[in-house]
Amino acid sequence: GIQVEQSPPDLILQEGANSTLRCNFSDSVNNLQWFHQNPWGQLINLFYIPSGTKQNGRLSATTVATERYSLLYISSSQTTDSGVYFCAAYDYKLSFGAGTTVTVRA
Amino acid sequence: NAGVTQTPKFQVLKTGQSMTLQCAQDMNHEYMSWYRQDPGMGLRLIHYSVGAGITDQGEVPNGYNVSRSTTEDFPLRLLSAAPSQTSVYFCASSYAGGGYTFGSGTRLTVV
Numbered sequence: 001g002i003q004v005e006q007s008p009p010d011l012i013l014q015e016g017a018n019s020t021l022r023c024n025f026s027d028s029v030n031n032l033q034w035f036h037q038n039p040w041g042q043l044i045n046l047f048y049i050p051s052g053t054k055q056n057g058r059l060s061a062t063t064v065a066t067e068r069y070s071l072l073y074i075s076s077s078q079t080t081d082s083g084v085y086f087c088a089a090y091d092y093k094l095s096f097g098a099g100t101t102v103t104v105r106a
Numbered sequence: 107n108a109g110v111t112q113t114p115k116f117q118v119l120k121t122g123q124s125m126t127l128q129c130a131q132d133m134n135h136e137y138m139s140w141y142r143q144d145p146g147m148g149l150r151l152i153h154y155s156v157g158a159g160i161t162d163q164g165e166v167p168n169g170y171n172v173s174r175s176t177t178e179d180f181p182l183r184l185l186s187a188a189p190s191q192t193s194v195y196f197c198a199s200s201y202a203g204g205g206y207t208f209g210s211g212t213r214l215t216v217v
Binding site for chain 1: 146148154164196198200204205211
């Protein structure tokens with residue numbers, strides 16, 4: 001199946017800082033999703049992004065399918081951005097990376 | 107509210123007991139799947155279904171059974187619970203090739 005690698009594994013930010021999370025995948029995929037798992041364990045769908053760039057408020061994502069990677073940008077981070085960010089690649093099923101744990105300090 | 111509904115939210119089982127985790131979606135999605143999440147790990151696929159009457163194994167299927175008799179429901183059965191099955195279980199649904207929507211999870215402890 002598809003192998004998904006995320007980096008960095010952990011990220012500590014001061015409130016207001018910007019950051020970039022990376023997701024590499026091993027093979028061509030039909031789709032790529034980014035999720036945020038909040039401290040209560042809920043998985044929130046951030047982006048459904050097979051290619052190109054999307055923006056939602058302070059978050060944006062870019063997927064370059066031909067080079068097999070996706071980036072998630074967090075700008076002007078807030079404490080509510082804390083949690084684990086997962087990317088997941090879809091061929092005929094969804095395969096998850098191990099996640100990036102983001103801690104935003106006030 | 108439209109979405110994926112999982113019940114129960116919490117469950118404690120004794121080793122050897124059986125139980126069924128329920129999952130229902132009201133979005134008419136073809137695909138449904140079950141994942142487990144263990145500390146420090148991403149989500150691992152247990153079983154999935156591409157439509158009513160069709161199921162297949164994922165990465166970690168041992169100890170679990172599924173069936174899909176309707177489009178809406180996809181229950182996960184633990185046949186004889188073991189401590190290694192202590193985990194958080196998530197159900198998800200999607201259109202073919204589409205974005206996945208996840209339920210709120212079931213936290214299962216096997217003692």
